[in-house]
Amino acid sequence: MTSSTPTTDVVAELRPGAISRTTLALFAGASGDHNPIHIDIDSAKASGMEDVFAHGMLSMAYLGRLLTDWIPQSRIRELSTRFTAITPVHAEPVLTAAIREIVTVDGEQRAHLDLNVVLADGTRTLTGTAVVAWSDPGELANATLVP
Amino acid sequence: MSLDHAILDVTVPPIVTDVERGRIRQFAIAIGEENPIYRDRDAAVAAGHPDVLAPPTFLFGLELENSNVFADLAAHGVDLGNVLHGEQQFRYFADVHAGDRVTFESAYVDAYSKASGALDFLVRRSTVTRDGTVVAELESVSVIKNPGGKK
Numbered sequence: 001m002t003s004s005t006p007t008t009d010v011v012a013e014l015r016p017g018a019i020s021r022t023t024l025a026l027f028a029g030a031s032g033d034h035n036p037i038h039i040d041i042d043s044a045k046a047s048g049m050e051d052v053f054a055h056g057m058l059s060m061a062y063l064g065r066l067l068t069d070w071i072p073q074s075r076i077r078e079l080s081t082r083f084t085a086i087t088p089v090h091a092e093p094v095l096t097a098a099i100r101e102i103v104t105v106d107g108e109q110r111a112h113l114d115l116n117v118v119l120a121d122g123t124r125t126l127t128g129t130a131v132v133a134w135s136d137p138g139e140l141a142n143a144t145l146v147p
Numbered sequence: 148m149s150l151d152h153a154i155l156d157v158t159v160p161p162i163v164t165d166v167e168r169g170r171i172r173q174f175a176i177a178i179g180e181e182n183p184i185y186r187d188r189d190a191a192v193a194a195g196h197p198d199v200l201a202p203p204t205f206l207f208g209l210e211l212e213n214s215n216v217f218a219d220l221a222a223h224g225v226d227l228g229n230v231l232h233g234e235q236q237f238r239y240f241a242d243v244h245a246g247d248r249v250t251f252e253s254a255y256v257d258a259y260s261k262a263s264g265a266l267d268f269l270v271r272r273s274t275v276t277r278d279g280t281v282v283a284e285l286e287s288v289s290v291i292k293n294p295g296g297k298k
Contacts, residue, residue, distance in 0.1 A: 032210075062178060079236070
């Protein structure tokens with residue numbers, strides 16, 4: 001790292017809407033995450049839950065969408081999350097990305113992002129970070145703080 | 148029963164699997180991703196890709212459904228109803244597209260307990276290659292609830 005520019009701007013937000021049981025079923029099949037606790041209420045109840053709840057990886061997939069809606073996917077270097085609370089079925093997550101700092105690594109400018117997913121009742125279900133290339137190496141001479 | 152840390156000695160066989168176009172499209176539909184580079188080959192090619200692009204977290208489930216993770220946990224004392232996904236990390240080195248054949252080489256690399264044994268943590272790390280070149284690295288932390296504490 002040779003430089004660092006601290007900032008806290010929210011640069012992207014995504015509201016995918018209420019998570020339906022249909023979404024959970026489609027995501028289970030499409031993603032390959034077949035844990036029945038997310039799609040079978042009998043299984044959820046057998047584990048002490050009142051109802052099914054969303055895959056943590058569904059929220060993380062939405063985070064991926066948040067990033068790729070904003071920048072080309074090839075610029076994502078890292079994506080990391082901690083799952084901090086369960087997302088109940090019907091919840092409406094709001095995802096945000098904020099820039100923590102801009103650094104230069106191996107000649108590449110990179111933005112370090114803070115990621116959050118919060119439900120309507122204020123529950124934070126996920127915190128995360130991402131590292132994205134802030135501009136192509138060939139553009140470094142003209143790099144600015146706007147992608 | 149809590150997690151038997153002997154799971155760290157499990158040798159995980161490599162997983163070789165094909166990245167399928169229709170599967171990526173279904174994944175995109177499930178998460179509401181409408182960018183056609185994830186849904187339509189022609190649109191992806193027009194955008195400079197060889198085929199539809201696998202979204203950032205696609206590789207996780209591709210490994211999970213082809214792996215023995217749940218069986219490994221069950222064989223080491225874990226009730227799958229007590230397993231939560233605690234953390235997940237991806238590092239990316241190249242895009243993955245439909246038509247790619249990828250190899251996952253994985254290992255359970257750490258296991259530890261917290262809260263006087265009420266929670267066990269298991270770390271699994273995977274390296275994903277295509278034609279011998281690393282395209283991504285994944286790391287998962289599973290959290291296993293032990294309502295009765297360590298036995």
